[in-house]
Amino acid sequence: MTEISHLVVYVNGESVELAAASTLSQLLAQLEITTRHVAVELNLEIIPFEKHAECVLTDGDKLEVVTLVGGG
Amino acid sequence: MAIEIDSEQQVADNGALKVGSFELSSRLIVGSGRYENATVMKECLELSGAQCITVAVRRERLHDAAGENLLDFIDSEKYILLPNTAGCYSADDAVRVAKMGREILRALGNPGADWVKLECLGDSKTLLPDPVATLEATETLVADGFQVLCYTSDDPVTARRLKAAGAAAVMPAGSPIGSGQGVLNPNNMRIILEYLKDEDPDYPVIVDAGVGTASDVAQAMELGVDGVLLNTAIAHARDPHRMAQAMKNATHAGRLAYLAGRIPKRLYATASSPEEGVIATHPYPRGK
Numbered sequence: 199m200t201e202i203s204h205l206v207v208y209v210n211g212e213s214v215e216l217a218a219a220s221t222l223s224q225l226l227a228q229l230e231i232t233t234r235h236v237a238v239e240l241n242l243e244i245i246p247f248e249k250h251a252e253c254v255l256t257d258g259d260k261l262e263v264v265t266l267v268g269g270g
Numbered sequence: 271m272a273i274e275i276d277s278e279q280q281v282a283d284n285g286a287l288k289v290g291s292f293e294l295s296s297r298l299i300v301g302s303g304r305y306e307n308a309t310v311m312k313e314c315l316e317l318s319g320a321q322c323i324t325v326a327v328r329r330e331r332l333h334d335a336a337g338e339n340l341l342d343f344i345d346s347e348k349y350i351l352l353p354n355t356a357g358c359y360s361a362d363d364a365v366r367v368a369k370m371g372r373e374i375l376r377a378l379g380n381p382g383a384d385w386v387k388l389e390c391l392g393d394s395k396t397l398l399p400d401p402v403a404t405l406e407a408t409e410t411l412v413a414d415g416f417q418v419l420c421y422t423s424d425d426p427v428t429a430r431r432l433k434a435a436g437a438a439a440v441m442p443a444g445s446p447i448g449s450g451q452g453v454l455n456p457n458n459m460r461i462i463l464e465y466l467k468d469e470d471p472d473y474p475v476i477v478d479a480g481v482g483t484a485s486d487v488a489q490a491m492e493l494g495v496d497g498v499l500l501n502t503a504i505a506h507a508r509d510p511h512r513m514a515q516a517m518k519n520a521t522h523a524g525r526l527a528y529l530a531g532r533i534p535k536r537l538y539a540t541a542s543s544p545e546e547g548v549i550a551t552h553p554y555p556r557g558k
Contacts, residue, residue, distance in 0.1 A: 231330055
């Protein structure tokens with residue numbers, strides 16, 4: 199069995215390639231997203247910002263990253 | 271000697287809009303959408319005097335994430351943000367978006383994390399609410415600890431059901447969102463106020479959507495609603511800065527007029543100057 203060197207996750211419907219065993223914090227850093235301005239849902243479950251660093255992603259994870267925009 | 275209304279009384283008249291655990295200094299709540307640019311938005315929010323600003327929750331742009339963010343232009347230390355569930359057409363989607371909004375505001379440390387402006391739309395052309403989905407989402411969100419401000423139509427029965435489901439405020443639309451038609455059915459607003467405030471006079475009713483100009487805001491406030499929420503009327507005015515000030519003044523004027531109590535409408539005139547001592551002959555016998 200070969201060791202997995204990378205994984206693919208889906209962020210807002212787009213595939214993103216990551217190093218194996220990446221955390222949510224590392225994903226957001228890779229995407230240059232300001233953590234303080236977003237909420238992240240992993241497979242329909244919100245991950246509180248305090249837990250981003252310990253949240254290890256697995257291949258095929260589906261994430262939604264949302265922020266605030268102007269609205270009425 | 272002129273009678274002065276002390277500043278404490280003025281605060282009581284104009285400010286202190288209480289919704290759930292929130293107390294707002296202005297009865298005007300304004301949205302942050304549809305402005306020409308973020309700088310105009312920021313200036314208009316300031317001029318409106320509003321303390322509470324509505325915001326929407328949307329997907330982060332992955333390829334331009336380091337670009338402008340709304341939060342670069344709204345001081346989250348100064349304003350209480352009210353996240354909405356705009357664009358949701360089901361209770362499930364609205365609940366999901368409400369939770370995402372709560373998480374963003376929690377990370378920001380903004381007190382608005384505790385509440386949500388619930389929108390469950392039923393139709394994309396009118397943007398009228400789906401009353402069944404709105405009620406269902408209200409129940410779910412209230413059970414989850416949210417203070418729910420419900421966008422709804424001006425139907426008094428639905429308004430009563432939403433209050434009974436635990437809504438922190440009921441927010442009937444004056445007319446369809448962004449339509450600028452004003453309060454189309456003031457009688458329904460009167461009935462909503464009667465139903466929701468009976469034995470609970472402090473229960474907040476806020477006109478949300480449909481106002482086009484300052485007189486619409488004043489009319490709503492004169493009916494006795496606790497506040498007005500608007501967005502497009504300022505953002506799309508020819509001069510948004512002036513309109514923001516007009517809306518602020520109209521909110522104050524309408525509130526003061528409501529508290530002052532309007533005179534009844536009469537068919538015939540009543541003279542403001544005394545008839546006694548008048549130097550004139552009367553063309554008709556008295557009373558004709």
